[in-house]
Amino acid sequence: MRSGIGLDCNVAYREIPICSGYDDEGNPIVELVEWPFVLPHQLVAAMIQNGFLNVLVQLDKMVDYWHHMLKEFPDHPAASMVSASAPLSLYGDEGQALGGSYMAFHFQSDLSPCLKNAGASRFLITTIPSSYYVFAGKVNLTLQSAAKIICGSLNELSRNGVAIPGDVSDHAVKLRFYVMNFKGDWKYLVQLFNFRKNPSTEKVCWKCEATKGNTDMTNAYTDVAEHAPWKATLWTSLPWPISEVPELTKVTGFDVKMISADLLHTWHLGCGRDLTGSCIKVLVGLRYFHGRSIERSLAQATVQLKRFAKLHKHSLVLRKLTKANLNWSDYPELRCKGFDTFVVLAWLQHEFSLQSKLDLMTTAVWCMDSLMRMLAHSGMHLSEMQQRQKTILGSIYMNCYMTLAQKAIEDGKKLWRVRPKIHILHHCILEDRESRLNPHYSATWMDEDFVKRTMRVKKRTHKRTATSATLCRWLMGLPKQMQLSLDQL
Ligand SMILES: [Zn+2]
DSSP states (O other): OOOSOOOSOOOEEEEEEEEEEEOTTSOEEEEEEEEEEOOHHHHHHHHHHTTOHHHHOOGGGHHHHHHHHHHHOTTOGGGGGGGGEEEEEEEEEEEEETTEEEEEEEEEETTOTTTTOHHHHOEEEEEEEGGGOOEETTEEHHHHHHHHHHHHHHHHHHHTOBOOTTOOSTTOOOBEEEEEEEEOOHHHHHHHTTOSSSTTSSBOOSSSOOBOOSSOOTTBTTOOSTTOGGGGGTTSSOSSOGGGOOGGGGSTTOOGGGBOOOHIIIIIIIIHHHHHHHHHHHHHHTTOSOOSSHHHHHHHHHHHHHHHHHHTTOOOOOOOOOTTTTTTTSSOOOOOOHHHHHHHHHHHHHHHHHHTOOSHHHHHHHHHHHHHHHHHTSOSBOOHHHHHHHHHHHHHHHHHHHHHHHHHHHTTOOOSOOOTHHHHHHHHHHOOOTTOBOGGGGOOHHHHHHHHHHHHHHTTSOGGGHHHHHHHHHHHHHHHHHHHHHHHO
């Protein structure tokens, strides 16, 4: 193993507007500052020149990847050179550090052999404190300026590419990189893509014209019938105003369908928590778990859950089921980590299978346990059968859950919460993408992990210089991470 190697890549400084304070009248003081970035085109070139190409991309997977993706995006510029084009994902999210929140941007190479190793596959671009944001109306000028710089650098990778060392033939082809996937939680997507249809407005969805149904029920997202009117409005309007075109849309080959719904936030940290929370409350009400009080029943449920997790070697962060973490007196929601939702769902399915009872609740659990399991264990592109299975299982779930929710309203019970996230889940279920891209693949499990690590580095730095110190430290540690992964290949 080589030691003491570095990367020929430095932190670059580019101008962005920030809010540096407020004047006596409370108006923001806007300043243009030189902000630190690790520019993707410089980093990728350095990684390839320093011998890390194999950690960055599996060249033999590219043709198959484009075979799938070009079915959905036939005019994509990569079509002219599929054997020398690699896909990227761009990610952003806010994390907590130094008593405030920071937006962190990073990217990944989608055909990296070590995507499950966050340290060797996620590449930091910059972090920006949210207290620095400058707005013009609803547009976040700070983030749009950063996005413009990031976009410019990514376009260097798609227009000019990077030469592969050792390839000295007359027809040497440069490896080009294209962003094919924009991921992050809903809040991030709203900020970066200037969505004017979002969970805080009457029209909720960036993909279609579905509404909350507050003033007019015509396009209500709660209508899950086969011919619900909103289904015919898919991609009929752009989610941003024509005068506020987001900078990220200027990435070479951009298509609005490349903006991904994140299954982790949509399901495991969203609707899945509503399902598991309500199931447990209903089971306690049915006296399914031994115990004369709610507290004792929950304690018994905890014992059974933990036994199941141990038996199946699932790691569970959740210590116990309580009225507090189930949001007992309001609409139940199991407040737990994303993977805990996966485990609790599997446990409920196990409990129900012992009862062999079939009703709306047990069917809903069976559908989503099967569906999430199938997606998690499938490749980047689903087979035709898997894609059909996704729609069938998911549609049965939507019908069961919405029927339960409707019945609870009629009975005056706070159960089976319905919120806009379920509409995003519904799209995920119905989507019949020509590329058959597995939605599990755009979920941000590893990215969340990477942001947390980034924020841990930040806690050891001084606030004023936090971002440049974070980027420098991260760059210094990267070659070791890459070398370790290279040695394991
Ligand atoms: Zn929609």
